Amino acid sequence: MTRGRIIGLVCILAVVTLVLGLFVSSRISTTNEVDRQAALQPFYTPPATITGAPGTIIRQEPLGITVPGATAIRMLYVTQRSDGTPAVSSGMVFIPRTPAPSGGRPVVAWAHGTVGGGVQCAPSRSDAPTQPLHGWLPQMLSLGWIVTATDYVGLGTPGVEAYLVGQDEARDVVNSVRAARSLANADASGRWVVWGHSQGGHAAIWTGELAASLAPELHLLGVAAAAPAAELPEIMQAQWSTPIGWVIGPAVAISWPLVNPQLPTAGVISQAGLDNTARLQAACVTDAAIEAVVREKAGQQYFDVDPSYNSAWFGVAKAQTPPPLPSSMPMMLAQGTGDDVVLPGPNALLQNLWCAAGSNITTLWMGGVNHMTAANVAGPAVVPWINDRFHDVPAGRTCGTVPPVPPTASVSQP
Numbered sequence: 001m002t003r004g005r006i007i008g009l010v011c012i013l014a015v016v017t018l019v020l021g022l023f024v025s026s027r028i029s030t031t032n033e034v035d036r037q038a039a040l041q042p043f044y045t046p047p048a049t050i051t052g053a054p055g056t057i058i059r060q061e062p063l064g065i066t067v068p069g070a071t072a073i074r075m076l077y078v079t080q081r082s083d084g085t086p087a088v089s090s091g092m093v094f095i096p097r098t099p100a101p102s103g104g105r106p107v108v109a110w111a112h113g114t115v116g117g118g119v120q121c122a123p124s125r126s127d128a129p130t131q132p133l134h135g136w137l138p139q140m141l142s143l144g145w146i147v148t149a150t151d152y153v154g155l156g157t158p159g160v161e162a163y164l165v166g167q168d169e170a171r172d173v174v175n176s177v178r179a180a181r182s183l184a185n186a187d188a189s190g191r192w193v194v195w196g197h198s199q200g201g202h203a204a205i206w207t208g209e210l211a212a213s214l215a216p217e218l219h220l221l222g223v224a225a226a227a228p229a230a231e232l233p234e235i236m237q238a239q240w241s242t243p244i245g246w247v248i249g250p251a252v253a254i255s256w257p258l259v260n261p262q263l264p265t266a267g268v269i270s271q272a273g274l275d276n277t278a279r280l281q282a283a284c285v286t287d288a289a290i291e292a293v294v295r296e297k298a299g300q301q302y303f304d305v306d307p308s309y310n311s312a313w314f315g316v317a318k319a320q321t322p323p324p325l326p327s328s329m330p331m332m333l334a335q336g337t338g339d340d341v342v343l344p345g346p347n348a349l350l351q352n353l354w355c356a357a358g359s360n361i362t363t364l365w366m367g368g369v370n371h372m373t374a375a376n377v378a379g380p381a382v383v384p385w386i387n388d389r390f391h392d393v394p395a396g397r398t399c400g401t402v403p404p405v406p407p408t409a410s411v412s413q414p
Contacts, residue, residue, distance in 0.1 A: 055178020
């Protein structure tokens with residue numbers, strides 16, 4: 001056998017060994033994760049009968065990770081659907097170990113972005129739940145703020161997540177604050193700010209709209225949102241035929257019938273989309289995104305047609321687009337110009353519409369920043385903005401600043 005053939009065989013064996021090693025490692029990792037989720041399941045299983053007012057803690061336990069300077073708690077708490085039906089959400093609370101100030105600790109309620117619809121995707125069920133929060137959580141805790149983080153009903157717990165249904169999302173956020181206030185030794189005050197990213201930006205804005213009526217005993221001081229999925233008809237029209245349709249489409253196809261049970265699928269969602277909706281909705285977002293790219297390369301689309309041209313789909317999207325907040329509720333909008341998920345154009349439109357409506361909006365346009373990093377990149381600016389809200393400093397209004405990208409044209413009723 002020649003030296004060249006020997007080297008070639010060695011290389012082939014090395015590649016085979018590497019592939020087999022990765023396969024075995026992946027199988028072990030998957031098995032370990034399945035076992036870990038199974039061990040967590042009893043905590044996340046709601047009682048047969050839900051009792052107690054919204055915000056009541058059903059159970060709590062240590063989150064099982066080290067968070068410098070803070071106590072990290074996993075919780076299961078009572079919340080509501082928008083029709084008033086009692087429901088259960090899971091989530092996290094991070095409580096600083098420093099002494100609470102007179103009047104209690106301020107609270108920041110975090111609303112997370114799209115993670116996928118499977119119970120295993122819930123942030124509080126992750127083995128690294130604070131990793132996505134690294135750009136701002138340590139600073140907030142160092143300032144003595146409690147941070148709550150809802151998973152939302154139906155994510156982590158059984159049921160259907162009310163994905164991009166603002167009235168439900170807002171209740172889960174508000175009741176996470178009530179839950180934190182009920183924890184022993186938390187010393188949480190009633191002064192709070194909501195902060196969210198992507199889907200969570202949508203939830204945060206709706207919380208700003210509804211918090212006063214949902215929880216009049218609390219005092220919401222402001223709304224901060226990074227790359228919020230807010231102008232839904234415009235986002236839908238821009239993204240329906242892209243891989244994003246495969247990631248977001250299954251989630252809204254399952255959640256929006258909560259708002260409109262007659263929402264049509266035939267003639268709107270492709271057959272491939274219908275065949276894979278339930279499976280993709282139950283996948284975590286990274287796996288769904290990988291499959292979305294593969295299907296797009298194969299020429300497949302989740303939607304057959306632009307759903308914004310369908311009156312029922314447009315109606316839900318428009319109804320779930322939050323209205324401009326009143327001038328009494330300051331808002332910070334952070335948006336990256338390199339975002340290819342929540343495109344910058346719709347949020348440039350939001351800025352223009354809200355400024356014309358008199359909203360008290362502060363904008364942070366981040367050049368070249370993409371969707372996944374938007375919240376962490378914005379964090380160092382969001383923290384002092386929130387700090388000003390807690391110290392009653394008047395919010396700055398940046399409506400004189402022109403967005404760096406053209407606003408998307410408004411989508412009209414079909």
